[in-house]
Amino acid sequence: MNNKVPNNKAWLLVLPMLVLVAFSAIIPLMTVVNYSVQDVLGPNASFFTGTEWFKTMLNDEALQAAFLRQISFSLIILAIQIPLGIGIALIMPKRGWQASAVLILITLPLLIPWNVVGSIWQIFTRGDIGLMGWGLRELGISYNITGDASDAWVTIVLMDVWHWTPLVAMLCYSGLRSIPEAYYQAARIDRASKWAVFRYIQLPKLTNVLVIAVLLRFMHSFMIYAEPFVLTGGGPGSSTTFLSQSLATMAIGQQDLGPSAAFSLIYFLVILLVSWVFYTTIMHMQKDKPPHGGA
Amino acid sequence: MAEITLKGLAHSYEKTPKGAADYAIRQMDHVWHQGGAYALLGPSGCGKSTLLNIISGLLEPSEGDVLFDGQRVNELPPEERNIAQVFQFPVIYDTMTVFDNLAFPLRNMNTPEYRVKPKVLEVADILELTPLLNRKAKNLTADEKQKVSMGRGLVRDDVTAILFDEPLTVIDPQLKWKLRRKLKEIHERFNITMIYVTHDQLEASTFADKIAVMYDGQVVQFGTPRELFERPAHTFVGYFIGSPGMNFMAVKYQDEQAMFGNQSLPVSESIKRAIAHASSNNIKLGIRPEFIDISASPSTESLPVEVISVQDLGTYSLLTYKLNGQTFKARLPEGHSPVGEAAFAEFDTAKLALYIDEYLVETGHE
Numbered sequence: 001m002n003n004k005v006p007n008n009k010a011w012l013l014v015l016p017m018l019v020l021v022a023f024s025a026i027i028p029l030m031t032v033v034n035y036s037v038q039d040v041l042g043p044n045a046s047f048f049t050g051t052e053w054f055k056t057m058l059n060d061e062a063l064q065a066a067f068l069r070q071i072s073f074s075l076i077i078l079a080i081q082i083p084l085g086i087g088i089a090l091i092m093p094k095r096g097w098q099a100s101a102v103l104i105l106i107t108l109p110l111l112i113p114w115n116v117v118g119s120i121w122q123i124f125t126r127g128d129i130g131l132m133g134w135g136l137r138e139l140g141i142s143y144n145i146t147g148d149a150s151d152a153w154v155t156i157v158l159m160d161v162w163h164w165t166p167l168v169a170m171l172c173y174s175g176l177r178s179i180p181e182a183y184y185q186a187a188r189i190d191r192a193s194k195w196a197v198f199r200y201i202q203l204p205k206l207t208n209v210l211v212i213a214v215l216l217r218f219m220h221s222f223m224i225y226a227e228p229f230v231l232t233g234g235g236p237g238s239s240t241t242f243l244s245q246s247l248a249t250m251a252i253g254q255q256d257l258g259p260s261a262a263f264s265l266i267y268f269l270v271i272l273l274v275s276w277v278f279y280t281t282i283m284h285m286q287k288d289k290p291p292h293g294g295a
Numbered sequence: 296m297a298e299i300t301l302k303g304l305a306h307s308y309e310k311t312p313k314g315a316a317d318y319a320i321r322q323m324d325h326v327w328h329q330g331g332a333y334a335l336l337g338p339s340g341c342g343k344s345t346l347l348n349i350i351s352g353l354l355e356p357s358e359g360d361v362l363f364d365g366q367r368v369n370e371l372p373p374e375e376r377n378i379a380q381v382f383q384f385p386v387i388y389d390t391m392t393v394f395d396n397l398a399f400p401l402r403n404m405n406t407p408e409y410r411v412k413p414k415v416l417e418v419a420d421i422l423e424l425t426p427l428l429n430r431k432a433k434n435l436t437a438d439e440k441q442k443v444s445m446g447r448g449l450v451r452d453d454v455t456a457i458l459f460d461e462p463l464t465v466i467d468p469q470l471k472w473k474l475r476r477k478l479k480e481i482h483e484r485f486n487i488t489m490i491y492v493t494h495d496q497l498e499a500s501t502f503a504d505k506i507a508v509m510y511d512g513q514v515v516q517f518g519t520p521r522e523l524f525e526r527p528a529h530t531f532v533g534y535f536i537g538s539p540g541m542n543f544m545a546v547k548y549q550d551e552q553a554m555f556g557n558q559s560l561p562v563s564e565s566i567k568r569a570i571a572h573a574s575s576n577n578i579k580l581g582i583r584p585e586f587i588d589i590s591a592s593p594s595t596e597s598l599p600v601e602v603i604s605v606q607d608l609g610t611y612s613l614l615t616y617k618l619n620g621q622t623f624k625a626r627l628p629e630g631h632s633p634v635g636e637a638a639f640a641e642f643d644t645a646k647l648a649l650y651i652d653e654y655l656v657e658t659g660h661e
Contacts, residue, residue: 185353200399
C-alpha cells in the first residue's frame with residue numbers, strides 16, 4: 001500500500017476536469033453566492049449586506065410554510081412511490097413479449113414533458129369536461145381543485161405518483177432481473193415463504209437501486225415546479241405553493257436578487273444535506289458491526 | 296431416509312420434442328441407494344444439472360417418474376422433498392449473520408429457538424464456522440460462503456439427500472481439497488445420500504464411492520472409479536476417464552484377422568470371435584495408454600510406429616506416436632529409456648476392449 005510515488009505533475013491530469021466543473025458548477029454557484037451577500041438596486045448600485053438576507057429568509061413565515069409543505073410533499077410521494085414501485089416491479093412479467101409491452105406502457109408517463117403533465121391533469125380534473133372531475137361530480141362527490149386545498153393536494157400527489165412511480169418500478173425491475181436464479185432455488189429448498197424471499201433476497205438485492213430511486217425522487221420532488229404551477233398555480237391561496245414557486249416569484253416576479261440568491265443557497269444546502277445523510281446512513285447500515293471483544 | 300429411483304425418466308426443454316436431439320435427458324432408469332456417496336460426472340451440457348434439478352424438484356420431468364422410497368414425487372415442490380441442494384455459486388442471505396443464515400431453514404419450519412441454537416452450533420462446529428457466527432454473511436470469502444450454503448443443508452434433521460451442483464468451482468485449489476475432505480467426513484457422520492455433480496474426474500473419484508458418467512443426456516456407465524478405469528462400458532467413458540483417455544482404433548474383420556487399416560492386430564480369441572459376429576460396422580478396439588508397451592526393438596507381436604513427441608510429466612513420460620496415420624498416446628514408466636524416431640508398440644492383449652456401436656462387448660481378458 002505504501003508504494004505510492006508522490007508526483008505533483010499528476011495535478012495536471014486533474015486540471016481539465018477542474019476547468020469543466022468550474023464552468024458547469026463552481027462559477028455559476030459563486031455568482032449566486034456573490035448576489036446573496038449584496039443588495040442589488042441597479043446595474044451599478046449594490047451594497048454589501050453580509051448575512052442579512054440569510055437571516056431574513058430563514059425568518060420569513062411564508063417561506064417556512066412553503067418549506068414544510070415541500071417536506072411533507074416529498075415524504076408523502078416517497079412513502080407512496082417507493083412501495084408502489086417495488087410492488088409493480090414484482091408483478092411485472094419476467095420475459096417474453098408481455099415484458100416488453102408492459103415496460104413500454106409503464107414508461108409512457110416518463111416521456112411526457114412536465115408542463116404537459118400539468119396541463120393533462122388540469123383538463124382531466126375539470127368538472128365540466130375532465131373525465132375525473134366530471135366523473136366525481138356525477139358520483140356526487142364534491143371535488144374542486146381550485147377551491148378546496150385538500151382536493152388540490154390529493155390531485156398533485158396523484159399526478160406525481162402517476163408521473164414518477166414508473167421510474168421507481170423500472171429501477172426495481174432491473175434490480176430484480178439481476179438476481180441469479182440460484183437464489184430463488186436455494187430459497188425454495190430452504191422452505192422460505194414468499195415474504196421471506198422478499199425480505200431476505202429481493203429487498204437486500206434491491207438496496208442499491210432503491211438508494212438511487214429514493215435520492216432521485218427526493219431531489220426531484222423537492223424541486224418540483226412546472227406541474228403544480230400549471231395545475232393549481234400554487235393555490236387555492238398558497239396551499240400548494242412549493243419552494244421553487246416561491247423562489248421563482250421572488251427572483252423573476254419581484255427581481256429581488258439578493259434575497260432569492262440567499263434563498264437558493266439555503267434550498268441547495270438542504271437538498272445536499274438530506275441526500276448526504278440518507279446516503280451515509282444506508283451505506284453505514286451495510287457494514288459489519290464491530291465484532292465484540294477483539295477477534 | 297430415502298432411496299431415490301428414476302423410472303423411465305426423460306426430460307426435454309421443448310414443449311413438443313421431435314427427436315432425440317431435443318432431449319436434455321434421454322430415457323433412463325437409475326437407483327441411488329440410501330446413504331451412498333455418488334458423483335455425477337460428465338462434460339458441460341451433458342444434462343447433469345438438469346438431472347440434479349429434477350431430483351431436487353426444481354424441474355418437473357417431461358416423462359417418467361422420480362420415486363423417493365417408492366413414492367412418486369414428480370409433482371412435489373423442493374420444499375416438500377426433504378432434500379438440500381448446494382449450487383455452483385454460493386447462495387447466502389446477504390443481510391443476515393452467519394448464524395441467522397444457518398438457522399434460516401429451521402426458522403422457516405417454525406422450529407422453536409431453543410432447538411435452533413444447538414443445531415446451528417453443531418453444524419458450525421463441523422464446518423469450522425464457529426468464529427464467524429456473528430459476522431454478516433455478505434463479507435465472507437467465497438469458500439466461507441460456500442460452507443454456509445452447505446451448512447444450511449445440514450442443519451435440517453429431515454434432510455435425506457444433499458445434492459451438490461459443482462460446488463467447488465469458485466474455490467481456490469488448496470481449499471478445494473480441504474472442503475472435499477470435509478464433505479466426506481460429513482457423509483460418514485450423518486449417513487446422508489450425497490450426489491455430487493462435477494466435470495472433474497479427480498473430484499468425482501476422491502469424493503464418491505460410485506460414479507455415474509453422463510454423456511449426451513444418458514448415464515453411460517455407473518460404477519466405482521476402478522471399474523470406470525478398467526472396464527469403460529462406453530467409448531466416451533474410456534475417453535473421458537483417465538489422463539490421457541483411451542486410444543481407439545476402428546477395426547474390421549478380414550481374412551480371419553482383426554484389421555486396423557492394413558495392419559493386422561494381435562487380439563485374443565474371444566475378441567476375434569466377437570468381431571467376426573458383429574452386426575454393425577462401427578467396431579472399435581480401445582487400449583489405455585498405460586497398457587501400451589513401447590520398446591526400441593521389435594518383438595513377435597509389436598508394431599512399428601512413428602514417434603511424434605515425448606512429454607515429461609514428472610512421474611512419468613507421455614509418448615505420442617502415429618500408427619496408420621492415427622495419433623496414439625502411451626505412458627512410459629519412469630526410468631524408461633528414451634526412444635528414437637522409430638519404435639515398436641505392443642498392446643497388452645488382455646487389456647484390449649472391444650466396442651461395437653460405442654458400447655463395450657468384450658475384453659481380452661477371459
